[in-house]
Amino acid sequence: MKTVCVHSYKGGTGKTTFLLNIAGILAKQEKKVLAVDYDLRAPSFQSYFKMTKQSFLSHFLLEEKTLGDIIFPCKIDEKANLDLIFSSMEFLKQHSKQRDKLSRDDAKYLARMYNLQKNVEKKYDFMLIDTIPGFFYRSIDSMMISDIILLIATPSTSNVLGIEELCGNIYTMLQEETKMILVINKIEEEGVEADKEIFEENLVKLRQIGNNKFSEVVEVPYFNILSERIHAFEDQPQEEFLNSLKDIIKIIEKG
Amino acid sequence: MKKQKLDDSLSEIKKAREYLKESQKNLARLKSGKGVKRKFHFLLQENKVLVILLSLMLISSIVLPVVFLIPDPIIRDPMQESVDTTINLILTNFTDGSGLPILNETLQTPSSELLILSSLAYALISQAGFEHDQADFQSKISQIINTLENDTFVTYNNRSEPLSIFYQFLGIYTLLQSKITLPSSSEVISSTMIQNILVKTLESYLSNERYLIIQPISNSSYLIDQSMAIWVLATYKLLTGNSWVHGYYFEDLIQGLLNGVSDLFFNSTYYTLYHEYDHSTNESRNYALVEDLIFFTVALSRAERLSTYFESSSSYYHQQIINNFVDAEWFVHSINTSDQEVYIKNQALFTLISYLMNFGNVGSEVRNEIIESFSMNKGFIEKVGEEDITCESCLYGLVALASTNWSVIENDREYVNMITDATLSPFYVILTPIMIVFIIKIWRRKIVVKRRW
Ligand SMILES: Nc1ncnc2c1ncn2[C@@H]1O[C@H](COP(=O)(O)OP(=O)(O)O)[C@@H](O)[C@H]1O
Ligand SMILES: [Mg+2]
Numbered sequence: 001m002k003t004v005c006v007h008s009y010k011g012g013t014g015k016t017t018f019l020l021n022i023a024g025i026l027a028k029q030e031k032k033v034l035a036v037d038y039d040l041r042a043p044s045f046q047s048y049f050k051m052t053k054q055s056f057l058s059h060f061l062l063e064e065k066t067l068g069d070i071i072f073p074c075k076i077d078e079k080a081n082l083d084l085i086f087s088s089m090e091f092l093k094q095h096s097k098q099r100d101k102l103s104r105d106d107a108k109y110l111a112r113m114y115n116l117q118k119n120v121e122k123k124y125d126f127m128l129i130d131t132i133p134g135f136f137y138r139s140i141d142s143m144m145i146s147d148i149i150l151l152i153a154t155p156s157t158s159n160v161l162g163i164e165e166l167c168g169n170i171y172t173m174l175q176e177e178t179k180m181i182l183v184i185n186k187i188e189e190e191g192v193e194a195d196k197e198i199f200e201e202n203l204v205k206l207r208q209i210g211n212n213k214f215s216e217v218v219e220v221p222y223f224n225i226l227s228e229r230i231h232a233f234e235d236q237p238q239e240e241f242l243n244s245l246k247d248i249i250k251i252i253e254k255g
Numbered sequence: 256m257k258k259q260k261l262d263d264s265l266s267e268i269k270k271a272r273e274y275l276k277e278s279q280k281n282l283a284r285l286k287s288g289k290g291v292k293r294k295f296h297f298l299l300q301e302n303k304v305l306v307i308l309l310s311l312m313l314i315s316s317i318v319l320p321v322v323f324l325i326p327d328p329i330i331r332d333p334m335q336e337s338v339d340t341t342i343n344l345i346l347t348n349f350t351d352g353s354g355l356p357i358l359n360e361t362l363q364t365p366s367s368e369l370l371i372l373s374s375l376a377y378a379l380i381s382q383a384g385f386e387h388d389q390a391d392f393q394s395k396i397s398q399i400i401n402t403l404e405n406d407t408f409v410t411y412n413n414r415s416e417p418l419s420i421f422y423q424f425l426g427i428y429t430l431l432q433s434k435i436t437l438p439s440s441s442e443v444i445s446s447t448m449i450q451n452i453l454v455k456t457l458e459s460y461l462s463n464e465r466y467l468i469i470q471p472i473s474n475s476s477y478l479i480d481q482s483m484a485i486w487v488l489a490t491y492k493l494l495t496g497n498s499w500v501h502g503y504y505f506e507d508l509i510q511g512l513l514n515g516v517s518d519l520f521f522n523s524t525y526y527t528l529y530h531e532y533d534h535s536t537n538e539s540r541n542y543a544l545v546e547d548l549i550f551f552t553v554a555l556s557r558a559e560r561l562s563t564y565f566e567s568s569s570s571y572y573h574q575q576i577i578n579n580f581v582d583a584e585w586f587v588h589s590i591n592t593s594d595q596e597v598y599i600k601n602q603a604l605f606t607l608i609s610y611l612m613n614f615g616n617v618g619s620e621v622r623n624e625i626i627e628s629f630s631m632n633k634g635f636i637e638k639v640g641e642e643d644i645t646c647e648s649c650l651y652g653l654v655a656l657a658s659t660n661w662s663v664i665e666n667d668r669e670y671v672n673m674i675t676d677a678t679l680s681p682f683y684v685i686l687t688p689i690m691i692v693f694i695i696k697i698w699r700r701k702i703v704v705k706r707r708w
Contacts, residue, residue, distance in 0.1 A: 076273065104297070105270065105274045105292035105294070105295045106293060107277060107278065107281045107292060107294075107295065108291065108293055108297065108700070109286060109295050110278050110281055110282065110285070110291060111281070111290065111291040114282065114285045135267055135270075135271035136271070137266055137271070137274050140271060140274055140275050142280055144275075144278050144279070144282050145282070165268070169268050169272055170271065170275060172278070173272070173275055173279075174275075220629065
C-alpha cells in the first residue's frame with residue numbers, strides 16, 4: 001500500500017479537490033483506495049458525499065471507536081469501490097473537549113495513525129490523506145506516515161512565501177524518507193492576486209522552488225469545473241482535468 | 256502587533272520542528288514495535304488513578320502529621336488535690352472582695368503583677384489538665400486586659416506607671432498562653448491585641464541603636480529583660496507561626512538580642528554571664544543570679560528551635576545552673592549552693608524550664624522538693640525553712656505542679672508550628688494551590704495547551 005498525503009501552506013489550494021479526484025480515478029481503475037479526511041480544521045469530504053453516519057476519524061484517534069466503525073464504502077459501480085473515512089466540523093464544534101485534545105502535541109495520535117495504516121495496509125493499494133494546511137501537529141503526523149507528499153501551491157504571494165517557509169522547516173526534515181512532489185495549481189485568487197504580473201512572477205518563483213527542492217513538479221492549469229464533485233464518477237467528465245491528474249498519478253505510482 | 260504575530264508564528268514553527276523531530280523518533284519506535292513516548296502530562300490526564308494517588312498523598316501529607324502530633328489525652332493527675340487546696344487557699348486568703356489577687360492579708364491592694372502571675376498559673380494548670388474554675392480564670396484574664404493602658408501593662412493603682420520590663424513581657428507571655436487555654440469561641444483576647452502589645456513593648460524598650468532591651472531611666476540593661484524578650488519573641492513565633500510583626504522580623508530580632516547578650520553580658524573566657532550592663536560606664540556588672548540564668552536558659556532553648564546562633568547551648572547553661580546553684584537535695588539556691596536563700600519561685604521556675612527543655616528527670620526531682628514542703632505546711636511556703644505562705648508562693652507552686660504535663664503540650668505545639676508554619680508553611684502555601692489546580696486541571700482534562708487551529 002502506498003500512503004499519500006496532500007498538504008499546503010494555506011487552505012483553498014485544491015487539496016481536497018485533487019485528493020478525491022485522484023481517489024476517484026484510481027477507484028475507476030479498480031484500485032483499492034482508502035481516502036481519509038484528516039483536515040480537522042476544515043473537513044470537507046462530507047460535502048462530496050451524502051453522509052448521515054456519525055462515526056468519524058476523531059473517534060478512532062481518541063480510541064472511542066474501532067476502525068471498522070469509521071470506514072464507509074462508497075460503491076460507484078460493479079467494479080469501482082472507494083472507501084472513506086470522514087471528519088466532521090459539526091461534531092468537533094460540539095465536542096470541544098475532543099477538539100482540544102486533538103490539537104495538542106501528543107504523540108498518541110501519531111501512534112493511532114500508524115495503527116490505522118498498519119491495519120489497512122493489506123486491504124488497499126492506496127491510502128490518501130487530506131491534511132490541515134500549515135504547521136500543525138496533526139498535519140505533521142499525516143506527513144510522517146506518508147510515502148509521498150503532494151504539496152499543493154497556487155501562485156499567490158502568500159503561498160510562495162509559505163512554501164519557502166515549509167521547505168526550510170518541515171519538508172527538508174522529511175525528505176530522506178518521503179517523496180516530495182510540488183503541484184502548482186494555477187488557480188487565481190481574487191483581489192490583489194488577480195494581477196497578472198504578480199501571478200506570473202510567483203509562478204516563476206514556484207517553478208524555481210520546485211526544481212531546486214522537490215523531486216517532481218507538476219503543473220495543473222485552471223479548469224472550468226464544478227466544485228465538490230468526483231469528476232471520474234460523472235457521466236461526462238472534464239477529460240482535460242482528469243488527464244492532468246493522471247500525470248500526478250503516474251508520478252505517484254512510479255515513486 | 257506585527258511583531259507579535261511574527262513571534263507567534265516563529266514559535267509555532269519552532270514547536271512544529273520539535274514535534275517533527277520527536278515524531279521521527281516515535282515513528283522509528285513504532286516501526287520497531289514499541290509505543291510512542293508521550294509527554295508526562297498527557298499520560299497523567301489519562302491515568303485518573305495517578306491523580307487520585309497524588310491527591311491522597313497530598314491530603315495525607317497534610318493530615319497525617321497533624322493526627323500524629325495531636326497530644327495524647329491527659330490522665331487525671333493525683334496532684335489534683337494539691338491544686339484544689341492551693342486554689343482554695345488563694346481564694347480564701349489572698350483574694351479581695353472583687354476576686355483580685357492580693358499579696359497578703361495585711362496588704363489588701365491587688366497588684367497587676369500578681370494578676371499576671373495568677374493568670375499564667377491558671378492557664379498552665381488548665382492546659383495541664385487539672386480541674387479548676389473556668390469562670391474565675393476568664394474573669395482574671397478580663398482583669399489583666401483592664402490593667403492595660405495604651406497597650407502597656409500598668410500598675411493597678413497608678414495607671415500612668417508602667418510595670419517593669421520583666422512583667423511587660425511576662426504579661427504578653429501570659430496572654431499568649433491564656434489565648435490558647437480559652438475556648439476558641441471566647442473572644443476575650445484577640446491576636447491583634449497581643450500583637451499590638453508586643454509591638455508597643457518593643458517600641459518602648461528596644462534600643463534604637465542596637466537590638467537590646469534597655470531600662471529607659473536607669474540607662475542599664477539587664478540580662479533577665481533580654482531573656483524575657485527572647486523567650487516571648489521565640490514563643491510568639493513558634494506558636495503563631497508568624498515571621499513578621501510590624502516590620503520586625505522575629506529571627507533577626509532574636510538573633511540581635513542574642514548578639515547583644517554575647518557582646519555585653521557574656522564572659523568569653525569563662526563562658527559565664529553577667530547580671531547587668533551599664534551603658535553610661537560601658538561595663539558589665541555582677542554575675543548572673545539563678546533567676547537570670549533560668550530565664551536566659553529557657554529563652555535560649557526556645558531560640559534554638561529557630562535558626563539562631565549563640566556562643567554556647569541552652570543545655571550548657573542548664574547544666575551550669577545545676578552545677579552552681581542546685582544542691583545535693585535538689586534545692587535551687589539564689590547565689591550559689593552555700594547561700595541560704597532557697598525560694599519556691601526559683602524552684603518552680605527551674606522545674607518548669609527543665610521539663611520544657613526535656614530534662615524531665617531534673618524537673619521531677621526539683622518539683623518533688625516543693626511538694627514535700629507543701630505537704631508539711633498545707634500550702635506553698637515562700638522560702639525553705641520558713642513558714643510564710645503568700646499568694647505569690649502559692650502561684651509559683653501551681654506553676655511547678657502544672658509543669659510536667661504542660662511542657663509536653665507546649666513542646667508539641669511549638670513543634671507543630673515549627674514544621675507546618677515555620678519551615679513547611681511556605682512550601683505548603685506554594686504547593687497546595689499548585690497541586691489543587693493541577694489536579695482539577697487534569698481531572699477535567701483541560702491542561703492549558705493552546706488549541707492550534
Ligand atoms: N485546477 C483547478 N481549476 C479550477 N478550480 C479549482 C482547481 N483546483 C481547485 N479548484 C477549486 O478551488 C476550490 C478550493 O479547493 P479545495 O480542494 O476545497 O481546497 P483545499 O482542500 O485545499 O482547501 C474549490 O472550489 C475547487 O473546486
Ligand atoms: Mg480541503
